[in-house]
Amino acid sequence: MNELCCVPLGTQQLGDADAEALASVLKALADPVRLKLVSAIAAAGEGCACDFPALTGKSQPTISHHLSQLVDAGILEREQRGKWAWFQVNEARLAEICSILC
Amino acid sequence: MNELCCVPLGTQQLGDADAEALASVLKALADPVRLKLVSAIAAAGEGCACDFPALTGKSQPTISHHLSQLVDAGILEREQRGKWAWFQVNEARLAEICSILC
DNA sequence: ACATCATATCGATGGATGTCAATACATCGA
DNA sequence: TCGATGTATTGACATCCATCGATATGATGT
Numbered sequence: 001m002n003e004l005c006c007v008p009l010g011t012q013q014l015g016d017a018d019a020e021a022l023a024s025v026l027k028a029l030a031d032p033v034r035l036k037l038v039s040a041i042a043a044a045g046e047g048c049a050c051d052f053p054a055l056t057g058k059s060q061p062t063i064s065h066h067l068s069q070l071v072d073a074g075i076l077e078r079e080q081r082g083k084w085a086w087f088q089v090n091e092a093r094l095a096e097i098c099s100i101l102c
Numbered sequence: 103m104n105e106l107c108c109v110p111l112g113t114q115q116l117g118d119a120d121a122e123a124l125a126s127v128l129k130a131l132a133d134p135v136r137l138k139l140v141s142a143i144a145a146a147g148e149g150c151a152c153d154f155p156a157l158t159g160k161s162q163p164t165i166s167h168h169l170s171q172l173v174d175a176g177i178l179e180r181e182q183r184g185k186w187a188w189f190q191v192n193e194a195r196l197a198e199i200c201s202i203l204c
Numbered sequence: 205a206c207a208t209c210a211t212a213t214c215g216a217t218g219g220a221t222g223t224c225a226a227t228a229c230a231t232c233g234a
Numbered sequence: 235t236c237g238a239t240g241t242a243t244t245g246a247c248a249t250c251c252a253t254c255g256a257t258a259t260g261a262t263g264t
Contacts, residue, residue, distance in 0.1 A: 043112050
């Protein structure tokens with residue numbers, strides 16, 4: 001999870017590296033299935049991977065793939081409980097994104 | 103430019119239509135070239151399409167394509183001045199995104 | 205150790221996307 | 235009206251990405 005640059009978009013011209021970093025985090029969010037996952041986890045405070053295929057209508061491998069992307073982007077945090085994987089939203093990461101956009 | 107739903111992500115579970123709408127706007131932002139365009143325009147207050155190929159190192163058709171996506175997403179607003187196309191950032195649209203993420 | 209269940213990885217595939225060259229369209233000045 | 239210039243569209247191509255079935259990995263309880 002790269003550090004997410006910088007100052008608000010309009011403060012100064014975004015450099016190449018910062019643009020890449022910000023784009024990759026936004027890309028992780030920019031998918032309807034992943035947004036539903038983040039929303040469900042945020043609304044409940046936490047969420048178990050076992051519930052998400054039913055919630056989204058997607059297969060277990062697909063959900064696993066999406067969750068990995070969100071974790072890699074620093075948007076979700078993963079916690080193993082027995083054989084279940086639980087996730088929480090990294091509120092600070094979302095706030096970081098907002099602080100750049102606005 | 104669709105109306106961008108809803109309440110913060112963690113307030114209630116995001117519906118299918120809202121997830122699609124939000125994802126499409128985020129997708130418009132989630133590209134390094136487009137982020138550089140938005141940043142340049144925001145920093146200067148406005149920007150002319152004629153300057154962007156040099157700024158980004160991309161061809162004129164590529165820039166035109168990216169600008170269209172940003173306008174379609176409601177992130178930029180286009181204004182024709184003679185034969186030049188000028189753009190401004192729709193601050194309200196960015197604020198709308200932030201109000202959903204945080 | 206073994207069977208079971210939850211999750212991750214692999215391989216394949218169809219569709220979306222960024223990019224450019226070529227060309228069309230639009231606007232202006234002469 | 236005509237040439238010049240800025241922008242949009244078209245067509246093609248390579249790459250990326252979401253998705254799934256099959257399978258591997260990991261953890262638990264017996």
